[in-house]
Amino acid sequence: MGNNQPPEEHDRGAPALRLAGLRRDYGERTALDGVGLELGARESLVVLGPNGAGKTTLLRILATLLRPSGGEAIVLGCSLPREAWKLRGRIGYLGHEPLLYRDLSGRENLRFQARLHGIKGEAAEARIDELLLAAGMQRRADERVAELSAGMRQRLAICRCVLHTPQLLLLDEPDSNLDAEGRELAHGLIGPGDHARVIVTHDPERYLPEADQVLELGVHERAAVA
Amino acid sequence: MTPSRVAFAAILGKDLRSELRTLQSLPAMALFAITTFVIFRFGLDRTHLSGSLAAGVLWATLLFAAVLGINRLFVAEREEGGFDAIRLAPIDRSVLFTAKVTALLVYLLALELIAVPVFALFFLDSPAALGPLVSVLLLADFGLAATGTLISSMAVNSRARDLLVPLVLLPLVVPLMIAATGATEPLMAVGGPGYHRFGTWLMVLGLYDLIFALVGYAVFDFLLED
Numbered sequence: 001m002g003n004n005q006p007p008e009e010h011d012r013g014a015p016a017l018r019l020a021g022l023r024r025d026y027g028e029r030t031a032l033d034g035v036g037l038e039l040g041a042r043e044s045l046v047v048l049g050p051n052g053a054g055k056t057t058l059l060r061i062l063a064t065l066l067r068p069s070g071g072e073a074i075v076l077g078c079s080l081p082r083e084a085w086k087l088r089g090r091i092g093y094l095g096h097e098p099l100l101y102r103d104l105s106g107r108e109n110l111r112f113q114a115r116l117h118g119i120k121g122e123a124a125e126a127r128i129d130e131l132l133l134a135a136g137m138q139r140r141a142d143e144r145v146a147e148l149s150a151g152m153r154q155r156l157a158i159c160r161c162v163l164h165t166p167q168l169l170l171l172d173e174p175d176s177n178l179d180a181e182g183r184e185l186a187h188g189l190i191g192p193g194d195h196a197r198v199i200v201t202h203d204p205e206r207y208l209p210e211a212d213q214v215l216e217l218g219v220h221e222r223a224a225v226a
Numbered sequence: 227m228t229p230s231r232v233a234f235a236a237i238l239g240k241d242l243r244s245e246l247r248t249l250q251s252l253p254a255m256a257l258f259a260i261t262t263f264v265i266f267r268f269g270l271d272r273t274h275l276s277g278s279l280a281a282g283v284l285w286a287t288l289l290f291a292a293v294l295g296i297n298r299l300f301v302a303e304r305e306e307g308g309f310d311a312i313r314l315a316p317i318d319r320s321v322l323f324t325a326k327v328t329a330l331l332v333y334l335l336a337l338e339l340i341a342v343p344v345f346a347l348f349f350l351d352s353p354a355a356l357g358p359l360v361s362v363l364l365l366a367d368f369g370l371a372a373t374g375t376l377i378s379s380m381a382v383n384s385r386a387r388d389l390l391v392p393l394v395l396l397p398l399v400v401p402l403m404i405a406a407t408g409a410t411e412p413l414m415a416v417g418g419p420g421y422h423r424f425g426t427w428l429m430v431l432g433l434y435d436l437i438f439a440l441v442g443y444a445v446f447d448f449l450l451e452d
Contacts, residue, residue: 088316090316099306099310101244108240112236117315118232120232
């Protein structure tokens with residue numbers, strides 16, 4: 001899939017997410033139960049809840065990295081898990097791990113990701129330069145990831161997440177390890193824009209003002225329009 | 227979808243670049259092989275070997291050296307989130323299998339470029355067997371790379387990875403080793419290379435390669451599922 005020509009262009013008026021009775025079990029334990037909501041194409045959903053409430057599980061299901069155990073999940077018009085293959089390349093996922101190879105430099109990691117997403121040659125280099133500049137990483141981009149601080153890895157991970165201009169951003173604690181400057185720069189990349197967002201956070205004060213909807217996971221799942 | 231050849235080149239290039247930079251697998255494999263030849267040389271108290279003994283020493287050493295590389299084949303994908311990054315990209319997941327088979331094949335060929343001349347120096351009277359041995363090495367390496375990649379991808383998620391790979395791999399490669407030593411034995415006969423049943427063993431190797439390449443290609447997608 002190229003940066004500018006996604007093969008499965010989602011109808012931007014249609015909901016980005018439609019969940020109904022979504023459930024995920026790990027053996028005997030139910031991590032997620034009865035999640036239901038609908039999120040518009042450019043809307044932001046903030047997911048709150050204590051540790052172990054299933055926030056990361058929800059994000060990994062939406063990213064097609066986990067199969068739901070029950071219920072319905074339609075993401076960008078694709079029903080999961082049946083049509084998961086149609087979604088790949090249209091989602092930007094920022095998890096707990098930066099998904100970067102430690103022995104490659106930041107630039108090499110982004111180049112690798114660009115090639116996997118079908119972004120080639122000068123277009124890839126231009127996009128990588130643009131992102132590195134936006135994340136304040138242009139001077140450290142050629143150092144091995146293993147030699148970078150956790151905050152710098154997070155900045156690179158954000159660049160990786162948005163490299164292919166995804167239609168849906170799934171962000172798990174996007175501010176982890178970032179200093180004030182990093183948070184500000186990151187906001188320029190993953191803030192509200194021409195994409196829908198699902199943001200898992202323990203910092204509601206920062207993200208609630210941007211939220212169109214809030215989902216509280218925990219004792220009983222509760223979705224609310226902000 | 228990103229064209230498979232682009233994704234293949236990206237993954238293979240990333241693996242080879244990482245190995246060249248860190249030298250985590252190849253030096254260990256080569257050192258293991260050379261040390262084992264030294265042990266055989268003094269353990270058997272022989273300055274030259276021929277026939278089945280020569281073939282057995284060569285292939286047992288190459289196989290156990292290969293296990294070291296197979297153990298590490300998917301470690302970066304597991305520990306640095308490469309599996310998730312690749313699963314999120316719009317690529318045919320079987321490309322990861324073919325790229326890893328090729329990377330392992332390159333490691334095995336590089337290992338043999340070092341180990342086989344050392345073996346010849348230690349144990350063979352004449353280097354005449356080395357020419358026809360190349361075809362046996364190529365066919366056996368491909369089979370070992372296909373089987374090793376499959377087993378490594380299954381074992382990488384286990385904490386007992388280092389134990390599982392040899393336990394599962396060694397029984398599976400018994401037919402491969404029988405055919406490889408069967409083809410090598412006449413090449414190292416006393417009095418110069420012979421070709422008794424050489425072609426038959428090469429066909430057995432080819433058949434083994436075909437079966438495990440197809441099995442790996444067919445099941446690899448399922449192995450990447452959660």
